[in-house]
Amino acid sequence: MRSVEIERKTKETEIRLGLKLDGTGHAEIDTGIGFLDHMLHHVAGHGLFDLRLIARGDLHVDNHHTVEDCALALGQAFDLALGERAGIARLGSAYVPMDEALAFVAVDLSGRPYCVVEATWYTPAVGGIATSLFPHFLHSLAVTARCNLHARLLYGRDDHHQVEALFKALGRALDVATQLDPRRAGAIPSTKGVL
Numbered sequence: 001m002r003s004v005e006i007e008r009k010t011k012e013t014e015i016r017l018g019l020k021l022d023g024t025g026h027a028e029i030d031t032g033i034g035f036l037d038h039m040l041h042h043v044a045g046h047g048l049f050d051l052r053l054i055a056r057g058d059l060h061v062d063n064h065h066t067v068e069d070c071a072l073a074l075g076q077a078f079d080l081a082l083g084e085r086a087g088i089a090r091l092g093s094a095y096v097p098m099d100e101a102l103a104f105v106a107v108d109l110s111g112r113p114y115c116v117v118e119a120t121w122y123t124p125a126v127g128g129i130a131t132s133l134f135p136h137f138l139h140s141l142a143v144t145a146r147c148n149l150h151a152r153l154l155y156g157r158d159d160h161h162q163v164e165a166l167f168k169a170l171g172r173a174l175d176v177a178t179q180l181d182p183r184r185a186g187a188i189p190s191t192k193g194v195l
Contacts, residue, residue, distance in 0.1 A: 002178075003050075004080040008073045012065040013057040019077040021178050023050030031055040031070055033063050035127020039167040040070070046096075047171030047178075063129055071137040075144030078109075082178065085109055090189040092176030096169040101156025103165035105173040108148035111195035115142035119153040119162070126159045134163055138170070147177075 003020035027044035029037045032055060044051040053074070057066030082088065093106035117138055121131035135151075142149040151170070156162040181189075188194055 002081050002083075004077050006073060006077055006080065008069060008076070010065075010069065012061075013055060013069040015053065015055045015069055015073045017054075017073045017077050018050070018052040019074070019081050020050035021078075021081050023048055026050045028052045028054075031066055032057060032059050033066060033127075033129065035129055036063075036067055036070065038127070039163065040074075042164060042167040043074075043171040043174070045171065046168045047175040049171070049175070064133060067129060067133045067137055068140050071140035072144050075141040075146075078141075078145040078147075078174070078178070082109060084188065085111070085195050086188050087180045087182075087184045087186040088189055089177055089179045089181050090195075092173040092178075094169045094172035094176070096165045096172060098156075098161040098165035098168065099158070101158065101161040101165045102154040103156075103162065103169045104150075104152045104154060105166065105169035106148075106150045107170075107173045107177045109145070109177050109195075110148055110190075111146045112148060113143045113146050115139040115149045115151075117151045119151070119166075121159055121162070122157065123159045126163050131159060131163075134166065138166075 005018045008015040025045040117135035
């Protein structure tokens with residue numbers, strides 16, 4: 001089925017999330033942070049994932065906990081929806097331009113969490129989110145998705161465009177990596193035989 005419904009509840013946030021890997025890009029997202037909603041729509045739309053994510057967080061404090069916990073929940077959903085990861089392509093990457101900006105994201109759904117982000121920001125925040133939180137979002141996602149995730153902003157001048165290119169590239173890379181490869185005939189995509 002490659003789909004999952006999860007709930008994550010802490011003293012800081014409450015999240016309900018549904019993810020279908022073999023979707024059409026349909027998204028219903030309400031995190032209370034408009035720009036985060038916008039970016040998650042890009043992940044779903046460009047990855048062709050069906051995503052429903054409703055989050056309520058302590059935005060009266062700031063948006064850090066909500067951004068982080070949405071990433072943790074989304075990563076967990078990918079991990080659960082992939083199951084044993086049998087038959088998947090496993091590796092995926094994408095270059096995505098957004099006007100003057102160019103982003104690259106590569107993922108390996110290896111079961112081993114690791115994240116590298118190379119980015120230069122020109123403003124302290126985009127859409128009310130500190131630019132330092134975007135690498136943190138990717139790190140948190142990689143941990144719970146149990147994947148290698150490398151993201152790089154090659155160039156750009158407008159931080160909005162840079163973030164948007166990153167999230168579109170994330171969606172495209174995840175789409176490639178999560179695809180079932182019929183040539184694998186359901187085998188685990190590892191020379192070790194296990195992920």
